[in-house]
């Protein structure tokens with residue numbers, strides 16, 4: 001069946017009430033029929049719910065849908081995108097190991113690589129994600145994972161997944177892809193040779209800015225290792241959040257297509273707007289990796305960046321917005337504008353930001369589902385007021 005159908009028709013088994021929409025299983029644990037069943041469940045001899053830190057019908061349903069949409073063997077739901085990124089890396093890497101990462105990554109992922117993983121003796125090498133050869137040169141005998149984000153947050157840099165997937169498979173090193181910006185509606189990294197996909201479900205998967213959530217999907221053996229780590233370290237997704245996210249997956253393809261159409265309309269118009277130095281969007285011909293974007297992405301995604309004249313002007317634009325929200329989230333029905341330099345990427349040094357294209361005047365726009373003419377009018381007004 002097609003992804004749209006799978007996202008809608010995959011559902012937890014009906015209860016005795018024959019409900020149409022799946023109920024919310026707000027329960028910490030599940031009851032054993034008898035002593036033998038309890039033993040067998042704990043021994044993993046039979047499937048079934050035991051305790052909501054391990055699994056729950058709502059988290060299972062959400063995971064199963066995402067597994068099908070990404071074309072994965074197995075999957076695991078987690079409390080947030082960062083718990084997914086951390087659990088994936090921590091299950092692959094141990095003391096003395098090394099990870100090669102595309103240098104354009106989300107701010108908290110950067111903190112993991114530079115401050116937290118080194119505490120456990122795990123080293124990293126950052127490479128330019130646009131340079132396919134750089135990954136091969138950075139691999140050492142201790143490299144146990146390759147990690148990339150594509151398109152990256154917020155610079156919208158792409159990584160050639162087919163080339164990197166082939167390299168990773170040839171060298172026997174798992175490739176982990178943060179697919180938060182593209183979602184499986186646009187790109188399925190496992191089809192290109194990735195071993196694991198991680199998600200911040202908080203973004204386009206929820207799509208309405210309500211709950212935090214995360215997931216890991218991919219090769220069964222690697223997901224099993226991640227599940228073991230999560231089961232014993234505890235970043236379980238709450239059943240309520242899973243219920244919301246599973247419902248949201250039903251409309252993912254529909255929403256992402258419209259986000260992308262609105263974003264392309266805005267990006268095209270903003271490129272001609274006075275006061276805008278540069279617009280970056282994967283499906284604009286001016287994007288440096290436009291050909292790759294057309295090859296690898298079904299649509300251009302819901303995020304664009306625009307650059308204005310410096311830090312002070314960027315802040316004046318934010319303060320002059322009347323319709324768009326000024327908030328750190330993205331992937332919402334509401335258009336959200338963020339200034340990475342002073343918020344999401346403020347912990348990076350200026351040099352580190354410059355390397356991944358985050359200039360002081362850069363604004364990230366997560367284009368929502370409002371009418372694009374209304375959003376454009378608001379951005380135009382804010383740009384004019386900031387002059």
Ligand SMILES: Cc1ncc(COP(=O)(O)O)c(C=O)c1O
Pocket residue numbers: 080081082083085106108149153178180181199200201202203212213214
């Ligand atoms: C690309 C990317 N990965 C991971 C995360 C972290 O997700 P969460 O906030 O759900 O922990 C974010 C959050 O913005 C993100 O943009």
